[in-house]
Amino acid sequence: xxxxxxxxxxxxxxxxxxxxxxxxxxxxxxxxxxxxxxxxxxxxxxxxxxxxxxxxxxxxxxxxxxxxxxxxxxxxxxxxxxxxxxxxxxxxxxxxxxxxxxxxxxxxxxxxxxxxxxxxxxxxxxxxxxxxxxxxx
Numbered sequence: 001x002x003x004x005x006x007x008x009x010x011x012x013x014x015x016x017x018x019x020x021x022x023x024x025x026x027x028x029x030x031x032x033x034x035x036x037x038x039x040x041x042x043x044x045x046x047x048x049x050x051x052x053x054x055x056x057x058x059x060x061x062x063x064x065x066x067x068x069x070x071x072x073x074x075x076x077x078x079x080x081x082x083x084x085x086x087x088x089x090x091x092x093x094x095x096x097x098x099x100x101x102x103x104x105x106x107x108x109x110x111x112x113x114x115x116x117x118x119x120x121x122x123x124x125x126x127x128x129x130x131x132x133x134x135x136x137x
Contacts, residue, residue, distance in 0.1 A: 009043070009054045011066060011115060016058040018112035026083050029054065043070065065114035077105060077121040084109050084119065093123070 013019055020039045023029045029041035032053065043052040054068070072080045081091060089109035107119040 009052070009068075010057055011054070011068070012057050012059045012062050013113055014058070014061045015113075016056055019056050019115075022087075022112055023054065023056070026087050027080075028083070061113060062115075065116060067116040067118060068111075069118045069120065072119055072121050074121060074123065077123075080119055080121075081105075081107060084117075089117075089119075 011019065016037065016039060020034075023039070023041050024031060027041075029043065031039060032042050033040040037058040039056045041054045041056075043054055045051045081089075084107050085091065087109060089107045092106045092108070093103065103123045105121045105123050107117075109117045109119070111117050
């Protein structure tokens with residue numbers, strides 16, 4: 001998984017436990033560091049040693065729920081979809097897209113404390129006829 005939004009990847013929570021469990025058990029994110037009031041999870045890592053993280057901080061909660069957008073690969077999507085739909089996520093799929101990236105699959109899920117998760121993936125098999133992978137191959 002990788003984070004797409006440019007917002008800080010920090011969620012401030014009243015209670016750390018429920019979101020930590022969601023990240024561990026549902027999203028299956030690796031826990032990098034845990035303190036009494038925080039948890040840091042790895043979202044992705046690349047060959048150059050760059051790591052994207054999500055930090056959960058037990059603190060004064062956000063004034064309004066935040067939305068976190070993550071992208072999963074075409075190969076990772078079925079497992080992510082299965083896990084998240086068991087936890088109430090809704091799946092939306094575009095059909096016959098003429099966009100160069102092809103058709104999107106989007107999962108929407110409510111997280112603890114009202115935060116929202118959007119998981120997206122590109123599905124090249126549902127592109128408009130003749131588009132194929134990467135816009136016409």
